[in-house]
Amino acid sequence: MKRVDINCDMGESFGAYRIGMDEEVLPYITSANIACGFHAGDPLVMKRTVAMAAARGVSVGAHPGFPDLMGFGRRIMECDVEEIRDYVTYQVGALRAFCDALKVKMQHVKPHGSLYNMAVGNEGITRAIIEAIASIDDDLIYVALAGGNAVMTGKIAEESGISAAFEAFPDRAYTRQGTLASRKQPGSVIKDPQEAADRALMMARDGKVTAEDGSIIEIEVHTLCVHGDNPAAVDLVRLIKKTLESSAVEVIPMGSFIQG
Amino acid sequence: MKRVDINCDMGESFGAYRIGMDEEVLPYITSANIACGFHAGDPLVMKRTVAMAAARGVSVGAHPGFPDLMGFGRRIMECDVEEIRDYVTYQVGALRAFCDALKVKMQHVKPHGSLYNMAVGNEGITRAIIEAIASIDDDLIYVALAGGNAVMTGKIAEESGISAAFEAFPDRAYTRQGTLASRKQPGSVIKDPQEAADRALMMARDGKVTAEDGSIIEIEVHTLCVHGDNPAAVDLVRLIKKTLESSAVEVIPMGSFIQG
C-alpha cells in the first residue's frame, strides 16, 4: 500500500496578529511546520501550536526562516553559511524546548520561504541547514524539494547521518526538468481544486507529475505541501486527503515511514 | 573544605556590536551565563561563547531576558506569567541547541536584568521561570538571589523537581534584611577591590555579609556574581578568585556540588 505525508505551515501568528486557519486545516494534515520566531511566530504561539498539533495526532516540525519579520522571511537575505547554520540551530532549539515541555517528539525540520528556496540547488546552504539539524538530533528529518535537486540533498543528508524527505506541490506547475515553474509565469499555480487533488494522487501513488509541456516526469515524493491560509485552501486540503484515501493511499506522518 | 562557584554574564555581543571582555574574564570564573538573543546575544555569538567557555572548562548556563534589545533587558516589562514562562522556554531551548551541537551539558539558568529583579520576592514570576526550566530538563539549576527570598524560591524549585543555587554580589551593599541596597543609594556599589574580595571570602567561607548598618547577616551562598565588562572588573574577578583560593575556598562550578 502506498503512503504519503501531508505537511502545512502553521504557527505563523505573532503577538496580536493572526495568520492561518491552523485549527481548521489540522484534521487533514499529518505534519505541521511550525514557525520559530524569526520570520513569524512567537513563543506563546509556538507552544500553543505544538500543543494543538499534538492533540490532533499531527506530527510536529520546525520551520526556521530568515530574521525578517517585516518581510515574512520571503525576501532573499545574503547570509553566509555560518549565519544560516546558527540561525537554524537557534530556531530548531527554541521549538524543541516547547516539544520537550509538552512531551512531544519533534519529527522534522523544513526551512521557510527564501531560506527554503535558496537551499534548492545550493550545496553550501543545504549543507549548513543539514549540519545544524544533525548537530541537534540525528532523528530529525530534513524536508526539501523533490525533483532535480533531491539527489544532492539526499547525499548531504546521508553524509551527515540524517534522513531527508522530499516534498511536492500539488497546486504548482512543474517544468520538464522537474523543478517548480516560476510563480511569475501564467498557469504556475493550479487553481482548479480537483486538478490539484488529481495531481496529488499522481504524485503520491505513481511518483509522477505532468509537466507544463504535457510530458510525464518521475518524482520521488514523501510529503505533499499544502496551505491553510484561507477557506478555499482548507477545502483543497480536505479534497486532497479524501482523494488520496479513496484511492488507497495511506496519509500518515512522514516519520512513520522514513527512517529517522 | 568550603567551595563556591563564580558566575559572570557573557555572550552579550550582537551582530557588529561588542560588549564584554569575555575572553579575559573566563580564566577566573566557573559558570558563564550566556545571553540568548532577546536582550542581547545572537546565534553566532551564542555558539562562539558556548565553545569558548567549554574550552576553558567553564560551565555553561542560559541567561534569558525580556525581548528588549534596545533596553538591554534592563527595563521593567509587565509581561504576564504565561509570557514569561514561554519566553524563558524559548531562550533556554535556543541556547541548549548550541550546547547539544557542541556536546556541552548545560548546567544552569539565570534570568537577566529586569526579569531577574522582578522574580525576587514575586512568587508568580519565580514559578513561571522555574516551570519553564523544569519542563525542559530537570537537571538544570536555577540561579536566584540569595538572602531573604531564597526560602520561597527554594520551595518552588523543590516542588518543581529542580535545584536552586543562590548567588551573592561581593561588590554590592546589603540591607539588614539581607537584600541588595538600592543602586540609587550612595555606597551601594563597593568600589574598593580588596573590600569586595574580602566580602566575597566572607560570603563563601562563612556564609555571612556585613550589612550597611554594620550588622552581620547570615546568607547561604552557592555562587558569586561578578562582571567582565571592563578591565577593572576583570581585575576584581581575578582578585576575588585569588583571595578565595588562598583562603582554602575551592572555586568550582556549581554543578559539581549542587544536586542537579
Add this chain to the structure above:
Amino acid sequence: MKRVDINCDMGESFGAYRIGMDEEVLPYITSANIACGFHAGDPLVMKRTVAMAAARGVSVGAHPGFPDLMGFGRRIMECDVEEIRDYVTYQVGALRAFCDALKVKMQHVKPHGSLYNMAVGNEGITRAIIEAIASIDDDLIYVALAGGNAVMTGKIAEESGISAAFEAFPDRAYTRQGTLASRKQPGSVIKDPQEAADRALMMARDGKVTAEDGSIIEIEVHTLCVHGDNPAAVDLVRLIKKTLESSAVEVIPMGSFIQG
C-alpha cells in the same frame, strides 16, 4: 451648533499581517491615528494609510507607542522620560515624512496603549510626549484622556505652545471621578450599540457622561474614540455618527475647531 471629532486607530497591519477594517471604518470617522512602526505598522502600511485617509477627507495623526511589537504596545515598559520623548519624536517624524510625501498636513498625535495609559496622571510622561510634539511642529494637537487629568495635561500643553484635544470613550464605563472604569471590572465595556451611541451624543452635545453609580459627570470632549477592528465595531461607529448628526452635532476633524 455643537461639533465633535471621531478618532480611530489604524494602520496597525505589519508586513504580511493584517489588523483592522481601516477601509470600512474610514467613512464614519474624521481623524485617523496611524501606527508608526514601534508597536504596529510598517513604512508601507504607514504610507498607504496616510493616502487612504487623505483620500476620504479624514485627518491624519501619529499614533506612537512603545518599541514592543510582540506585545502590540500594550505592556507597561518602564522607560525614562528621555526615552519616551525621543521615541515619540522618532515616530512622529517618521509618519510626518509620509504626510510630506503625500502633501498631507499632519493634524495630531495620540499615544498608543500603555504609553497612553501611563501618561494619564503622570506629569513627567505627559511633559515628555508634549515636548516631543512641540519640538517638531507646534501646530500639532496632542490628544489625551478627557476628565480628571485634562487640567494638568492642558496646562503642560499650553506651556509648551501646543493645543490639546480631549477624548472620551462612548463604549466605556466611567467612575464618579470621571476616569475610565477598569477593564477588569464587569460592565466596564458598554456592549449595547444604542447605549454607546446615546452616551456619545451626551458626551459630544452636553459635555456629560453617566458614571457607574448613576451620577452625571461633566466632561469636556473634543473627540470620541472608536474602534474598527471587527464588523460590530464598524457598525457601532456608523451608528454613533448617525446618532450625532441626526441630533445636530457636526462631526468634523478636531483640527477645524481646535486652535493648532
Add this chain to the structure above:
Amino acid sequence: MKRVDINCDMGESFGAYRIGMDEEVLPYITSANIACGFHAGDPLVMKRTVAMAAARGVSVGAHPGFPDLMGFGRRIMECDVEEIRDYVTYQVGALRAFCDALKVKMQHVKPHGSLYNMAVGNEGITRAIIEAIASIDDDLIYVALAGGNAVMTGKIAEESGISAAFEAFPDRAYTRQGTLASRKQPGSVIKDPQEAADRALMMARDGKVTAEDGSIIEIEVHTLCVHGDNPAAVDLVRLIKKTLESSAVEVIPMGSFIQG
C-alpha cells in the same frame, strides 16, 4: 580655490552598545551620516549625535539602511523598490524630527551598506531612494558613489529636482573603469596613511585617482568618505584634513558649495 567635503558615518551605537569614535572624529569632518534605527542607531543616539555634530559645526545627514540590525545593514536584502522607497522615507523622516527639535537643517542623505552598494548602477533602486528624498525636502542632497555610475545618478536626481553629491574613498583601490575594487581582492584597501592622504588630495584637488593598473582616471568628487571606528582611522582622517588644507583645498560641508 578648490573645496571638498569630508563625510563619516556616525550615530551607530544602539542601546547599551557602543560603536564608533564619533566625538574624536568630529573635529576633522564636515558632514555626518547619522544612522536612523534600521541597521544601527536608536532614537536617543540619533538625537545625541545630531546635537553633537551641530555643536561642532558639522553638517548633518541621514544614513538609512536595511531593516537588519543583526547584519548591520551590510547584507543584501532583496527588497522591491516600493519597500526601499518607503524605508528611506521613514528613516529620513525620523532623523529629520530630531533635526527639527534641535533647530538643525538636514543637509544630505547617504544610504548605508548594502543599500548603498545595491543602488550603484541600479536605476530602479537609485530612483526609489531619490524619490523618497525629493518627496520630503528637495533641498536635501543625495550622496552617491563617484565614478562610472555618477552620470545615471545625476540624471535621476536632476529629474527629481534634487542635487547629488559624489563621493570617493581615499583608502580604497579603484579599477580602471572608476569603480571600487572588490574588498576581497588583495590591496583593495590602502593601508598606508600617507598614501591614502595623498590620494584624497589628488581626488579633491585634481579630480583624479590612480587606478590599480597605474592609469590615471578622472573622477568628479564632492566629498571624501572616511571612517571613525578605531584610533588609526581617526588619525587618518586628521592626516587627510591636514594634507588637504596645507595644499590649499578648503574642507567645508557639501551644502555650502552644492546647490541644495
